Amino acid sequence: MEQLECLPYGVGHADEGICLLVQLGPHRVLLDCGLNSIAPLIAERDKLPPADLVLCTHAHPDHARGLLALHQAYPQLPIYASEVTTQLLSLNWLAVALDVPDFCHALPWRSPVEFHDGLTAELFPAGHLPGAAAFLLTYTTPQRTYTLFYTGDFLLSNSRLVDGLPLEELRGLRPDVLIAEGSYGTARYAHRRQQENQLAERIHRAIDSGQSVLLPTPALGLGQELLMLLRSHHHFTGRDIDIWVDGSVSLGCDRYLEMLSHFPSTVQNFARHQPLFWDERIRPRVRSLLDPNLNGKSASLGQLPSIVITDHDADLTRYCRTNTGPWLLLLPVQPGQLGSVEAAVTQTLESSALLRSQVRTGQLKVETYLLSDHCDGTGTTQLIHNLRPQHVVFVHGSPTYLSDLASLEELQNRYHLHTPAVGVRVELPIGETFLQPAAPETKYEGELTEEGLSVGITLPGVIVSDPRWQSFADTGLVEARWQGEELVLRGLTQRELLNQSGESPSPVAVEACETCLHYRGQRCWNQASPLFGFKVTPEGYCPVFEPASLRQNPRADE
Template sequence: MSELSCVAFGAGHGGEGVCLEVNLGPRRILLDCGLSSMAPLEAARERVEQADFLLCSHAHSDHARGLLDFHRAFPQVPIYGSEVTAQLLPLNWLDRPDEVPPHLCQALPWNTPLQLTDDLTLQLWPAGHLPGAACVLLTYTTPQRPYTLFYTGDFFISNSRLVDGLPLESLRGLRPDVLLMEGSAGTARHPHRRQQENQLAQTIYDRLQGGRSVLLPVPTLGQGQELVMLLRSHHQFTGKDVTVWVDATVAAGCDHYLELLPYLPSSVQNFARHQPLFWDERVRPRIRRLAPGEMPTGSAPAIVLGYREADLSRYCQDPDHPWTVLLPEAFASHLATAVLAAPESEAGSTLAWLQTLAPDLDTGRVQLDTYLLTTHSDAVGTTQLIHNLRPQHVAFVHGSPSHLADLAGLEELQTRYQLHLPSVGKRVEFPIGDRFLQPAAPDPLFEGEITAVDDSVLLLLSDRLTADPRWRTLADTGLVQARWQGDELVIKGLTQRDLLRQVDPEDRPEQPDSCQRCRHFQGGRCRGNASPLYGMQVSPDGYCTVFVRRPGSSDLPLTTEDPDDEALA
């Protein structure tokens, strides 16, 4: 067995929580416990009992809801997390607060290497995404060499309203042997965070102006507090005669944030010096809490933030106003997929209360709509973090299997790293050499002949080409695409995935913010010394944030983050 390996008790596929077991030599560490049942851990009790500790990356339920049951089943295994996470974790068990021990999670400081055993150290960095969310570097030291594993948890490079983004600069060049990372966004590219916020604020404002009240189902932590802060501070609502009602469960999360004010960004602390962060009757828009069973009051359309696992249909049955229910795009998509796959599943019942509104949905008195307000990095942020860390192995977890497979299929990653897609119950080995070796992009040369024949061109290459395992992918279709790149003719194989898109690649507009259109792209390599890809052979459709458009290329707008919103490479 290699020094480093991983087994997933929960890989975060669909509605499945995240729970990973990693082995560094004889050391066994558990990462997160978002399981709704202890059955997978009970089945491996002998191994789990020998774990050195469990690290909780952050307090969201899909990473933490199983911790209380885990503590009861395996009380000898210590649980660690950041200081903020330790304080937020009890919000996962508001229905049984008396059962939560006062020191369920032991708090660890940021940016400090901690010697947990004579051969194992741990260091936490903020991961963005949620207050207290942490990424962790585990280092197992042997007489021969140290072995390192980096786990991102859920991460977000951009700044949001209540959380600073992951500090990319401080992680650059860590070169871990293994990178375990979330890939929930797959290869999607998102508009930058401020653009998303402006679009959402405009959507809510338009509904209110149209006489409709707005209902926003949210989890206990994270999205609800971000939305309250957005409505409190966005120019679209500042000074407007609008009331935002927050139900008791989401309000409990807001109250915890108030206790954590010293840990929030300096801009938020400065805001709180001048006016209340959440509950305010004096400054508009007004923010008010709803007691259990209480209904919003007033004649004007209102905004309600409610706990999404509760029955929120009673708000929409208010006869005074029509309602719009706004759902996050990712949550709505996951919900629809879960319902189609298993209508009686837990995910399918999450918003079962919408079924009671079917007559109102048919008449239009209640409308459903979606919005985008991401707290997970998209493909640009994901690849940016990978290229800055420069690991040998990358394992993607936490996301739909198809999205994770899309990430693993990116050429810019395949040519540099050893990629893995862990599945539940299957051990993944990460073989490491005696020293760190950055996998170089393969650059084999196959000499051949090209001849014009009547109305076509014949290309003859050595049969050595078929010895490469990638030949099988090309042979599935037998089709290639050729294009000029300067004075060179570039041949690219077309895969089944390319054909399924049913669009001729020649007719598809090229992305203006790709390496091929960057002035630093020369001879197939990046020559921008500020780029994390400097000196590397890069794919023409790759990307990094130091992109500079080559003169004469397309003038289509870029989709990169503003420098204030994202840590740039």
């Protein structure tokens, strides 16, 4: 039997990028290179390059940021991607190199390309981002043909600028190996269009109430999607407001405009009637803050309600100045990153004393939103069942989320499932007897007790060892709701409790543990406190008290 293996150099846990070396017989193919450091790939420089060729799925940093260093270390190592991706890649290293030669070769869609004897690759659109590709690798021997399908980051639903992965073209493919991302685990979320409408409604109400809206985003993908949403949604078409775009998000827009012929027909039709992005003639007006011809027009920024889209790591005080009106800061969250909602708010506010002051005075409100660009659990299982592979390798997501996917009974009964760790080689025997490893334990048996008008639920203590427990038990309170015949429990956060009263006046803040920024899961998490790590009573107090309002995040329906 020919050798099929996968050696992960990066599997997308936390801030770790994706980088997978697959072996198909004698051929070594590197799938993506999103490593912060390529040191693991060049540990032995006196030997051959780490692969025979490199395939890059798309231009997001967690899949592509290591490609320039890899090319510099091995200039003869061929690197391939879709044509759009080859044009977007350079945005990843603007900060380190201004003039980078084109080193990535473009491949056509839906047309197998042979690289070596018997080894071909075919690209399929993956949704998620313009140019994002899924790869079908085929290795043919006299005895049989071996196939491996790698999704990269994928989305089945259409977004504003990208059509979803064409599942109907892949139905019944039956690859020997499927390497699939599991960013959102088994979680289920509203349809993409519903999420867009909810976000548009929230921005609409903010503008109506006299607030300006600030949207920090990555350079590619989300920022341009938001801009297209604001340009085409009925809440904003014809509305007398200014939309400003800054930083690398603006550069990404310029790069998109160079590739209009590669976008969906709906986007091309829109661009025939009005500019896709920059437009001062049709309302809402859209301008780039990098435009040297603004002639002082940006001086009014924030004086009247407006919308700003800028880099996720930008200095937000450049926009939320003290002499401007009230602002609503909307932060995107990524499911699968533990505590992502809390972290998104806390990290942003901790970086600036001015922002914290503006939150306390009411000049700045901070909220979060989800605009999914990956498949949820339902979409992921739908892809697997339509492709029907023999092996499924889950990457890209928190270990707990990937473990949840690998524990699904509907997958356990049909496929050989793997959740590899970095540096651990995964053998993928084809057509041989293979015992499925036992599923990780994700179910917990407990007891119910009814006492008068209340019900108690007792669960085993081992549940607290899951890293998600701390977020779930943030306040010690839960919300229960019926889902069919099942009762679903969800932990309530401090922000939700603080804002349950809606627009009613807030009670006078009492300096006690229950109203402290660092009180979570009935424990103190302030390292400067003598109570750090200890279980404390809600009415307790210590000299380093900080009000929980510092991380307040009003609900989107307020």
